[in-house]
Amino acid sequence: MDASTGAAETQNSASRPKRTPQSCRWGQVTLFLAHPDWLCAWDSPWSCSHPAHAGPLEVTDTCTTCPDWVRQTEDQLTRAGRSH
Secondary structure, three states: OOOOOOOOOOOOOOOOOOOOHHHEOOEEEHHHOOOOHHHHHOOOOEEEOOOOOOEEOOOHHHHHHOOOOOEOOHHHHHHHOOOO
């Protein structure tokens, strides 16, 4: 350890997923939704499928404070072709 930098950080953000629609169980790519929902993909590329507030996301920043945000399982990530 270098005295000028202090103690090493024991927890880093690499182990914690960012609270975004891309990593949420409820997040969906709007373009892949059924008609007519996919038509708003140009303005809202991401949508939420949670029953309490389903629909296009005008801004993805809402996911950072969403009480219903749930991390995707590894199986969901694999099926969606995304990596964490």
